[in-house]
Amino acid sequence: MSTTVNTATADRLIEQQRHEWPMCGRNFDALQQVRVKELQLPGVTFKVQFNPGRIASSGAKVDAKAIAERPCFLCERNRPDVQRGIDVEGRYTLLVNPFPIFPRHLTIPDNTHTPQRIAGRITDILALAAALDGYVIFYNGPRCGASAPDHMHFQAGNADFLSLPAAVDKAPQETVATEGTATLKLCTALPVRTFVIDAARAADAEALFGRLLAAMPVREGDEEAMMNVLAMARPHGTMRLIVIPRKRHRPSFYGTEGPGCMLISPASVDLGGVIITPREADFESVTAADIMRLIDECCLNEQEINNIARNVH
Ligand SMILES: [Zn+2]
Secondary structure: OOOOOOHHHHHHHHHHHHHHOHHHHHHHHHHOOOEEEEEEEOOEEEEEEEOHHHHHHHOOOOOHHHHHHOOOOOOHHHOOOOOOOEEEOOOEEEEEOOOOOOOOEEEEEEOOOOOOOOOOOHHHHHHHHHHOOOEEEEEEOOOOOOOOOOOOEEEEEEOOOOOHHHHHHHOOOEEEEEEOOEEEEEEOOOOOOEEEEEEOOHHHHHHHHHHHHHHOOOOOOOOOOOEEEEEEEOHHHOEEEEEEEEOOOOOOOEOOOOOOOEOOOOOHHHHOOEEEEOOHHHHHHOOHHHHHHHHHHHEOOHHHHHHHHHOOO
16 A cells, blocks of 8 residues: 555644644644643553543443444544545545544544454555654554444554553564564563564565464454554664554443542553543542553463464464
8 A cells, every 4th residue: 555645744634624623623722731640660651641532432332232323433424524534545534533642643544334353454554654654553453442343443643652662662572473574573571561563564564463363362252353553664664563462341440430440441542651531530540550450451461472472373
């Protein structure tokens, strides 16, 4: 996939939409005053962002019935007239996310209403990462934070915003497999355990990712192994995928009522180092221990991720 989309056209779209779409403009403006605190986890600093605009996403009902009953907000016919997009090769549309977390935040839906699946899309996400230098492109699995699990989409935000990629860069990694220019490594030194694929050619990354995907367990009732994926351009024209395998959609303490309940629904951004709390009480009370518990419950332990690595053929 080659594309005429680039960082300048994406940045310009954000500026235009902020001015011509009042709700979008207000939400981006509000982000500048948003409260943030830092929590130190082993090897990586997490930020917590109090972002009331995200209540609809964090509190979203994503069961099949609720999804079937609502008009899909990513389908062109349901989008507000004021929301403009940039075509990406007739296959995707670059949109501004009107409920931003990042100072620059994009949503990139497929042009057809087709389920959220990553298989066969690695060359696409890497092409977007190469075209949108300075952005991290990310994928939330259908039960891993996607608020439209029925409509395939990526998102993008400022590359320097998430703390996990830099921490992964510094952490020890163990080579698991190679394919052409691509290398698959395992990183278990951080609380969020990940696979890392580095490649010079997207096709090699896609082939190696396919081998990883085949080794990841698919839970009963699911159609895809649970995961979040981050993609980014690297120096010297190489590209990187960070794959975060998951085992649970939301932590046991997810909710709005009862002692210890917090409305935190982890997706790529949260596990990438920026925890979103739409409720102020959760922002005030959440501790590093709570985030470690969330990671323990939703991500893989060392044995579980090692089992996947051993099954990559
Ligand atoms: Zn749709």
